[in-house]
Amino acid sequence: NRELRGAGHPGLRVVEPIGQSAPFLAAVGLARSVAGADVPVLIHGETGTGKEVLARNLHLWSRRAAKPFVAFNCAAVPEALIESELFGHVRGAFTGAGADRKGLFEEADGGTIFLDEIGEMPAVMQAKLLRVLQDGEVRRVGASRPSMVDVRVVSATHKDLVALVAEGRFRADLMYRLNAVTLRIPALRERGDDVALLAHFLLGRACDQARKRVPGFAPDALWALSRHGFPGNVRELENEILRAVALTPEGEPIRAAAFSERVADRAPPRVPARALSDGPITLKDAVTDTERRVIEGALARTGGNVSQAARDLGLTRPGLYKVMERLGMRDT
Known part of the structure; x- marks a missing residue:
């Protein structure tokens, strides 16, 4: 069995390391x-x-x-x-x-x-x-x-x-x-925002393999990935992406529900935005809904890069985490 024996790879090429941590x-x-x-x-x-x-x-x-x-x-x-x-x-x-x-x-x-x-x-x-x-x-x-x-x-x-x-x-x-x-x-859990970078790279490769168009990740999916510890590291992340691509309808972004239960459970509870037409709303609730939407939008724009999202919002990374904890968007 030549594969078992580890025969040389004639098509070997550099795969540029992906990460900024x-x-x-x-x-x-x-x-x-x-x-x-x-x-x-x-x-x-x-x-x-x-x-x-x-x-x-x-x-x-x-x-x-x-x-x-x-x-x-x-x-x-x-x-x-x-x-x-x-x-x-x-x-x-x-x-x-x-x-x-x-x-x-x-x-x-x-x-x-x-x-x-x-x-x-x-x-x-x-x-x-x-x-x-x-x-x-x-x-x-x-x-x-x-x-x-x-x-x-x-x-x-x-x-x-x-x-x-x-x-x-x-x-x-x-x-x-x-x-x-x-x-x-x-370990992947030590690499911070590299999880999002790797997730997008692996998504592109998975879409090519599946011949399927999946235009990125919904904010809840990126947040779930960022909160999971990934004991299986990059290999586990790749398997999660392959699963999610298989379960996501053509043309839709990956949502947290497409991941395995151990990862999907890390997603923040979905709290629907309230509108004035729904009835009376307190100023506090309106501010909370707005904060949540702004943070989700920043995370979506930066591909789940929490550090960049914090900079865009004029916050430090720890400061953004504190706001997300207050809004119930991450585990405490």
Whole structure:
């Protein structure tokens, strides 16, 4: 299965990182600065934060961009097969080995190999991987001689490798070989208004895939997205957008009700605007209705960017949040 083995991607292209939050820009900036240094990089981040996307860009920003990028998930392959997958085998090395086969390190020669979920690497393979990093040599299973390879190693994990070392589950010498530079990708909940930026980008892609026109988000949908914690990070956000596009009628904006219940419940209660024709209305109620409509309009115009909406309204971001809490437009 060549896909399982992580064969190179001939159509690989840079996907420009989407985000304006300080922690995200810091991670991208560090990635750009070390891309050309040709040192091992360890990417740390929660599941779904986009570690492989950043690894691909590291490759494409480097001098190795014209060579293969090969990805391998250490947690997705049975332990007994990992050595053959990474280092290859010769004919007759084991039952079923009917021909010589390159491993992923040889396939990535001159380019980059991405080892995802490196914290799941079995102890025996950790020692063999360390030798590859130290000597630049791989030995196919059953071979009598090693082969030289020129490969940059980028690895990723959502686990604390230092803690794994302390528990005796990960080799300290391997950790130090892998993390010449460590990039930390922030969780989506730490990225503020990046949620709205990503939501619009993912909406465009989802509409292209579905061949459907969905002209943006209603204010309640953007607010629901901004209030959800997204434990599954960008991957969870993408799934929510795909679901919403499927459930939203052609030509209408996405409303909070189109999201899963855990996200839709974050939307503010819908309070209909009152008109003079409905009967007597107090000045306080009229002011409240007006404030709510003005804030919803500002959020709609800025694509859910709370910071920009606050600036447009002449408020600070915390100040806008306080007004929205008073109006029942957010959780307290």
